[in-house]
Amino acid sequence: MMEWIRFWITAVLLVCGLVSFAAGVIGNCRFNYVMNRMHAGGVGDTQGLFLIVLSIAVSAGSIMDAAKLFLLVVFMWNTSPVSSHFLSQIEYYTNPKLFDHMGRL
Amino acid sequence: MKNAFQRWLDGDIDLMEGISDAIPEHDHAREDIKERDRKIAREIDSRRETAILIARERKGLKRTYDVIAVICCVLVILVFMYIIAQLPLYGVENVRATTVAQRYIEHGLEETGAINIVSGMILDYRAFDTLGESHVLFTALICVMILLRVDSKNQRQGFEDYYATMSETYFASEKDTILKTIGIFLVPCIFIYGIYVLLNGQNSPGGGFSGGAIMGAAMIIFTSAFGFDRVDRFFTLKLQTYVTFVALSFYSFAKGYVFFTGANGLENHIPKGTPGAILSGGLILPLDVAVGLVVACTMFGFYSLFRRGQIGGTPGRLIS
Numbered sequence: 011m012m013e014w015i016r017f018w019i020t021a022v023l024l025v026c027g028l029v030s031f032a033a034g035v036i037g038n039c040r041f042n043y044v045m046n047r048m049h050a051g052g053v054g055d056t057q058g059l060f061l062i063v064l065s066i067a068v069s070a071g072s073i074m075d076a077a078k079l080f081l082l083v084v085f086m087w088n089t090s091p092v093s094s095h096f097l098s099q100i101e102y103y104t105n106p107k108l109f110d111h112m113g114r115l
Numbered sequence: 116m117k118n119a120f121q122r123w124l125d126g127d128i129d130l131m132e133g134i135s136d137a138i139p140e141h142d143h144a145r146e147d148i149k150e151r152d153r154k155i156a157r158e159i160d161s162r163r164e165t166a167i168l169i170a171r172e173r174k175g176l177k178r179t180y181d182v183i184a185v186i187c188c189v190l191v192i193l194v195f196m197y198i199i200a201q202l203p204l205y206g207v208e209n210v211r212a213t214t215v216a217q218r219y220i221e222h223g224l225e226e227t228g229a230i231n232i233v234s235g236m237i238l239d240y241r242a243f244d245t246l247g248e249s250h251v252l253f254t255a256l257i258c259v260m261i262l263l264r265v266d267s268k269n270q271r272q273g274f275e276d277y278y279a280t281m282s283e284t285y286f287a288s289e290k291d292t293i294l295k296t297i298g299i300f301l302v303p304c305i306f307i308y309g310i311y312v313l314l315n316g317q318n319s320p321g322g323g324f325s326g327g328a329i330m331g332a333a334m335i336i337f338t339s340a341f342g343f344d345r346v347d348r349f350f351t352l353k354l355q356t357y358v359t360f361v362a363l364s365f366y367s368f369a370k371g372y373v374f375f376t377g378a379n380g381l382e383n384h385i386p387k388g389t390p391g392a393i394l395s396g397g398l399i400l401p402l403d404v405a406v407g408l409v410v411a412c413t414m415f416g417f418y419s420l421f422r423r424g425q426i427g428g429t430p431g432r433l434i435s
Contacts, residue, residue: 085301088297088300088301089297091293091303092293092294092297094293095293095294101397
């Protein structure tokens with residue numbers, strides 16, 4: 011029974027994570043402005059990674075493995091916003107037509 | 116009290132003093148113009164000579180070059196095709212081609228003392244190959260330095276103020292708070308992880324190249340977060356040269372000793388240690404450290420040279 015529950019939790023979390031990554035990939039392909047694409051990519055980097063690591067941690071079953079896996083999440087959640095920050099900063103400083111992309115304010 | 120004549124004899128007064136001061140100054144303006152004209156004439160002459168040389172080369176030697184290039188290409192293609200024709204067929208059982216790999220897998224642990232067979236291969240059985248790879252990195256760094264290094268010899272004359280202003284405004288502008296805050300937490304972790312990968316090369320996947328690359332990346336992150344000033348305090352061109360030289364020469368001599376004793380059937384006195392411990396695997400650990408240092412220095416050297424044209428140097432200034 012316990013194994014059964016664990017398997018289903020793992021499977022559901024894994025599928026949710028893959029859906030997040032799929033959203034990120036589709037957004038990266040369909041959007042054509044850098045800020046929108048960054049937004050789409052961030053979905054996979056944060057939510058998708060978190061869900062997949064959670065599912066793997068549940069299936070691994072030991073606290074030590076889960077802790078090591080969550081170091082990965084901490085690393086990615088620290089570094090991914092920094093790179094996004096620099097991308098948006100460069101876009102802000104170099105694009106003269108920035109406000110054309112913003113829609114109605 | 117001496118008179119003037121005696122003082123002149125002793126050398127106290129110089130009679131020509133006032134007269135030599137009164138000689139009119141050299142006509143510097145005219146001399147400068149003459150010198151400039153001579154320089155221009157020399158420049159024109161040298162350019163004409165170069166143009167003549169280039170034209171002659173185009174006319175005569177280009178055909179020779181073309182013929183030589185075609186011959187070389189055809190020769191190389193023929194050699195490769197001959198070698199490919201000699202290779203054993205894919206998928207057919209071939210005792211001669213698989214004995215070496217089998218020996219690595221079966222006797223690798225007892226002969227090298229390394230649990231990680233790949234480390235045992237690249238740093239023990241085929242250490243000569245890895246030595247060449249390290250030297251390739253070193254040579255690449257030297258080539259990049261030749262091409263990109265900016266010093267007083269190859270920067271444009273009369274633009275010293277421009278270079279100084281550019282280095283002050285551009286290279287000292289890394290003051291981003293977000294990157295700094297993340298860097299404070301991240302850089303030590305990455306450095307420790309790199310050292311871990313470096314020192315565990317004989318027990319787990321990793322080793323010199325990957326560990327050195329991680330350490331170089333940590334240094335690059337540190338530089339982009341805190342600026343070149345802080346790195347220049349310890350990472351100078353001299354340090355880089357010494358570290359690379361010592362690592363490569365240590366590698367050469369240690370491995371030369373092992374090859375010499377092995378080829379002559381002598382006993383070598385390097386203990387293998389118990390497999391699995393940090394200090395095991397004979398020479399693999401020190402060689403890993405040597406290769407890792409070379410790789411880290413090369414990575415950071417590339418970054419520094421491509422970004423500002425020098426390694427180390429005086430803080431805040433481009434010109435060393």
